[in-house]
Amino acid sequence: MRTSELFDRALGAYLGLAIGDALGATVEFMTPREIRQRYGVHREITGGGWLKLRAGQVTDDTTMSLALGDALLHGRRSGVGFDTRLIADAYAAWWRGRPVDCGNTCRRGIQRYLFDGSLQGPVNDGDAGNGALMRCLPALLATLDDDAVFESVALAQARITHHNPLSDAAVLGVGRLLRLQLQGGDAVASTVLVDAFVAAHPVFRHRPYPGRASGYVVDTVQTVLHHFAAHADFEDALVATVNLGDDADTTGALVGMLAGARCGVHGLPRRWLARLEPALVHRITEQTGALLACALTPV
Numbered sequence: 001m002r003t004s005e006l007f008d009r010a011l012g013a014y015l016g017l018a019i020g021d022a023l024g025a026t027v028e029f030m031t032p033r034e035i036r037q038r039y040g041v042h043r044e045i046t047g048g049g050w051l052k053l054r055a056g057q058v059t060d061d062t063t064m065s066l067a068l069g070d071a072l073l074h075g076r077r078s079g080v081g082f083d084t085r086l087i088a089d090a091y092a093a094w095w096r097g098r099p100v101d102c103g104n105t106c107r108r109g110i111q112r113y114l115f116d117g118s119l120q121g122p123v124n125d126g127d128a129g130n131g132a133l134m135r136c137l138p139a140l141l142a143t144l145d146d147d148a149v150f151e152s153v154a155l156a157q158a159r160i161t162h163h164n165p166l167s168d169a170a171v172l173g174v175g176r177l178l179r180l181q182l183q184g185g186d187a188v189a190s191t192v193l194v195d196a197f198v199a200a201h202p203v204f205r206h207r208p209y210p211g212r213a214s215g216y217v218v219d220t221v222q223t224v225l226h227h228f229a230a231h232a233d234f235e236d237a238l239v240a241t242v243n244l245g246d247d248a249d250t251t252g253a254l255v256g257m258l259a260g261a262r263c264g265v266h267g268l269p270r271r272w273l274a275r276l277e278p279a280l281v282h283r284i285t286e287q288t289g290a291l292l293a294c295a296l297t298p299v
């Protein structure tokens with residue numbers, strides 16, 4: 001694949017993540033019924049929601065991803081490689097910067113790191129939220145062609161806040177599905193990959209779709225896999241996803257990421273792209289290029 005096509009898909013994924021986050025945040029924690037009564041079908045980036053966002057403002061899903069991406073690039077440029085302590089430091093700095101939102105499990109993990117310097121806690125049933133999954137994109141971009149390195153970086157970044165086998169499986173499974181989209185894999189290849197993932201981890205079975213879109217990583221993955229496969233069009237997939245409400249910014253971010261990789265940046269709806277803040281688009285564009293450069297020039 002040409003580098004320009006890979007960049008187009010990778011940027012589509014990262015901007016798709018931000019679009020899904022910004023679109024979904026308006027209806028986060030609402031029920032589908034509440035969304036219908038208030039918006040009919042929610043399909044415009046308007047801000048608001050429980051976080052009282054500006055139109056186009058993103059939340060932790062996007063900003064923690066950017067923090068991770070910066071840490072990976074910082075490690076690479078300073079010669080220490082993909083260093084987990086740099087990632088933990090970046091999450092701590094992100095948290096000290098008073099982010100607009102921060103999930104409980106992420107906050108606990110960051111506080112544990114600040115307290116004792118440990119890069120992961122013990123395996124914990126309570127860590128099965130989607131907070132590590134939501135920021136899997138930079139780890140995949142930076143390690144694109146090396147699955148072993150992807151696995152070690154993706155799990156290390158995840159376990160700083162979420163040490164749980166369901167979270168681990170989700171991070172790797174969704175990450176590999178993202179990689180396939182970046183490589184131009186079609187719907188048949190995607191189904192083969194997803195079916196193998198579900199065969200290895202039957203808890204994520206999503207046919208028939210159970211219809212839950214919560215922050216529990218199983219609900220999140222089922223929602224994301226279902227809507228990504230059910231709608232070939234970026235906008236259709238995202239609108240169907242966020243109108244389920246609940247953890248809509250995160251399910252929206254992940255569907256936006258996968259569908260954005262599938263269609264590339266040129267396939268993203270222009271009216272949504274235009275809603276994102278220019279500084280954010282600039283930062284995402286720069287980081288996407290730099291992370292891909294890591295993958296294309298292994299140490």
Ligand code: MN
Pocket residue numbers: 059060061101249250
């Ligand atoms: Mn969020």
Ligand code: MN
Pocket residue numbers: 028247248249250
């Ligand atoms: Mn969320």
